Amino acid sequence: MKKIQWVAILMMVLAVPLAGAADPSYQVSVSQFVEHPALDAVLKGFQDYLADEGIKAVYTVHNAQANMATAGQIGTQIMGEKPDLILAIATPTAQAVAQALKKAPHMHATPFLFTAITNPVAAGLVKDLKHPGGNISGVSDRLPLDQHMGMVRRFYPELKTLGVIYNAGEANSKSTLRGIQAIGQQKGFAVIEATVSKSSDVYQAAKSLVGRVDAVFIPTDNTVVSALESAVKVCTQAKLALFCADVDSVKRGAIAAMGFDYYKHGRQTGAMAQRIFNGARPGDMPVESQKELELHLNLASARQMGVNVPQTIVDSADKIYE
16 A cells, blocks of 8 residues: 555656646747837837747847947857747847857757848848748838838928938948938938947937938937937937937937837737747748838927927827827
8 A cells, every 4th residue: 555655656746847848938048239119119029929828938138238249249148048049139139140150050940030120131131031041030120211201201391301310330221221312312302321330429420410401310220229319309409300210219209200019019029939939940931021100299399399290290190299
């Protein structure tokens, strides 16, 4: 009888790790280029989606603080973490991870998702959006620039000069600038560039545009957006209209933006991760994009920058900050 009891106890003890093995936690290494509301929202959306789906994940989150050298170091560090999935948020970190993967043969089979990437092809991450190949895919936030420029021209129908502040070291921003210049040639307005290499350059870049442009546009440039308040300060003092491609920037002081909900962007990326955990190969998953745009409007900033907002724009806004 005692022997039977001991066998039963032993079976119960052995059953404990077996139950745990049936309910795994995935190790996810995250490389984020810089902290600002849009990129933070992407990560939150990704994490919330997996949690809502009952998928357990343990996250190791790295932030490069807008430093390319740091992004490279993080990429190498992630190779040593040997995660079940790598998530790269924004182009510079995705490029750094891709470079690190090339030098780490033991990681070539590790799924790699990028998100908040404007142009994955131009960034050298994939050769084909429909057939990424390898072990990489993700979600793009490529800007429908015609709609963004259309928004600016609703405020300034006679727009002649548009200033664009961007980091020339970000492939996405250079691609966006070329798109804006092409639209400018078609629509009859000139584009004046103001480049930065780090967040602390934003104030001076904005100052350089005062008196030279009718309005300023900031694309989804991580370096510039991380120091948006510097541009807002200059434009407020100079009574110069400031527009953005990032709707999270509107509550921080830009007059208006037509952009994505980056929290939804993160959830969409989380859905791709779920499919990967269920056995899908990233290289077989087409790069996705978020198509819905929202118009956010900051009437207080418009008043401070001396801009009269037509009622038709107010009526069409999805979100208004007074």
